[in-house]
Amino acid sequence: MKKKRIAILMHGLAGSSNKYGTGDQFDVSISHSHFLERILNANPNCEIDIFMHSWSTSHEKTVIDLYNPKDYIFEDQIHFDFRYVVGDTSLPMNEGRTKNGIFFGMENIRFHSLFSRWYSASIVNKLKNKYAKTNSIEYDLVMLTRYDLAYLESFVFEKMNKDKITIIPPVSNHGIHDLFFIANNSSMNRICEMFQELLKIKHFPGWHIHSHYLTARLLFTSFGKDCLDFFGSNRLWDMGSVGAKTGPCPLVRDHYELFERNIDDPLELKTISKMREKTMNDKNRQYSTIINKIK
Numbered sequence: 001m002k003k004k005r006i007a008i009l010m011h012g013l014a015g016s017s018n019k020y021g022t023g024d025q026f027d028v029s030i031s032h033s034h035f036l037e038r039i040l041n042a043n044p045n046c047e048i049d050i051f052m053h054s055w056s057t058s059h060e061k062t063v064i065d066l067y068n069p070k071d072y073i074f075e076d077q078i079h080f081d082f083r084y085v086v087g088d089t090s091l092p093m094n095e096g097r098t099k100n101g102i103f104f105g106m107e108n109i110r111f112h113s114l115f116s117r118w119y120s121a122s123i124v125n126k127l128k129n130k131y132a133k134t135n136s137i138e139y140d141l142v143m144l145t146r147y148d149l150a151y152l153e154s155f156v157f158e159k160m161n162k163d164k165i166t167i168i169p170p171v172s173n174h175g176i177h178d179l180f181f182i183a184n185n186s187s188m189n190r191i192c193e194m195f196q197e198l199l200k201i202k203h204f205p206g207w208h209i210h211s212h213y214l215t216a217r218l219l220f221t222s223f224g225k226d227c228l229d230f231f232g233s234n235r236l237w238d239m240g241s242v243g244a245k246t247g248p249c250p251l252v253r254d255h256y257e258l259f260e261r262n263i264d265d266p267l268e269l270k271t272i273s274k275m276r277e278k279t280m281n282d283k284n285r286q287y288s289t290i291i292n293k294i295k
Contacts (some may be wrong), residue, residue, distance in 0.1 A: 003047045004140040005158050007128045007185075008039070009192075014056040014063055014147035016219070017258045020109050021055070021077075021275070022268040024258070028059050031148055031193065031252050032066045037153035038249075047155050053124035054147065054198075055116070063147065071127040080115040081105045081280045085203040100207075106276045111204065114211055118195040119249045124136075125192035132185075142188040145180040150255035153232045153248040157182075164229035165191070165219060168247050172237045175212030176219070179249055184233070190222050191215075281283035 014031075017023035020178045038047060054070035060074040086108060087100035119142060132139060137191050141157050157181070162184045168177035181191055197218055219227055232248025239246070244254040253259045264269060279285055 003045055003138055004157060006043065006048045006252070007045045007132070007139045007142045008048060008050045009124040009128055009142060009144045009188075010050065010052045010054070010067070010147055011070075011124045011144065012054065012117050012146055014054055016056075016057045017253045017260070020113050020267060020268070020272060022271045023253075023262075024260075025058075026252060026256075026258050028147065029062055029066060029277055030061070030256070031150060034149065034151040035067075036251075038154045040274060042060065042154035043157050049128075049131070049137075051124050051127045053120045053127070056147070057122070073123060073127065076282070077275075077279050078119065078290060079105050079282070079286050080112060080119070081200075081288050082282075084108075084111065084201070086111060087206045089206070099122070106280055109272050109276075110207060110210070110270050114214075115195065115198060117211065118192075121192045122195045125189065129189070134189075139185045141182055142185050143180060143182045144188060144191065148250040148252050149179060151249045151250045152255075155182075155231065155248075160231070161229050164225065165227050166229045166231050168232055168235045168249075169230035170234055170237075171216070174208075174237055175214070175216035176228070176249070177235050177249070178211050178215050179235075179251075187223065187227075194218055200227070 002208045003092070015025045015028045017026055049069050052063070052067065052069045052070040054072075054074050055061070055077045056063070057074050057076060063074075064072060081104065083102060083104050085102050089101050091100040103109075103111065123295055125144075128139075128142065141160060143155075143157075153200070160182055164183075165187055166182035168179060181188070183191060194215065198214070233246065235247025235250075236243035241254070244250060267270070283289065
């Protein structure tokens with residue numbers, strides 16, 4: 001029997017114990033051990049190709065040695081140097097939960113991470129498409145996932161519906177869970193156009209309008225309300241640290257309780273400030289500069 005061809009796209013940051021690449025770094029082999037057991041070893045009848053894009057250059061050698069990708073790009077963080085509006089600009093702005101105002105790039109780390117994550121997804125998808133074209137491969141399914149998941153349930157690709165987009169249940173008023181997406185190649189190409197869709201948005205209605213909501217909107221407008229299928233146990237919404245441990249693949253930092261809040265700086269503002277200073281001042285890492293070079 002001919003083996004199914006599967007592409008796995010890994011994107012974003014690796015090994016951070018807190019959001020936005022802050023906090024202590026953890027051993028990236030922790031996630032790989034779950035990946036090996038619950039994905040690679042769970043699919044003996046599939047031929048799986050891995051592709052990678054990441055900002056975590058310090059983990060590059062280790063990650064490549066562990067996963068053996070067909071193609072990859074590890075690069076320093078890009079600064080998405082454009083302006084956008086969040087919420088009602090007449091309301092107060094701070095670094096806590098209320099983030100209203102006109103922002104430039106990393107001035108709002110929450111929304112900058114949104115641009116960063118989906119740019120990374122677009123790049124790794126291009127690597128997959130290039131490899132597939134060069135080698136005349138048609139992938140049956142493509143999985144878009146992260147480096148920092150603790151897979152607790154076995155992902156058997158042969159059982160998944162290639163005519164649907166598989167995600168973690170359930171859907172809520174927040175949107176959809178976005179830790180992974182599994183879809184046919186054509187649908188994945190559309191999902192990975194999210195970055196281009198984000199560039200069209202000049203005014204985000206509020207800080208809560210984020211990836212969960214925006215990906216749901218993209219999927220439903222592109223494929224219809226019945227486009228989803230679900231895999232694994234429910235990942236609970238609005239349950240804080242308890243909900244973060246649920247579902248088929250919680251984050252490593254949540255599953256192993258690696259996150260320790262910085263008492264002196266609970267929002268990691270000092271670390272984020274250093275990240276801003278480094279990235280925003282590096283002329284070679286500005287999105288506008290990079291895009292102009294490509295053009």
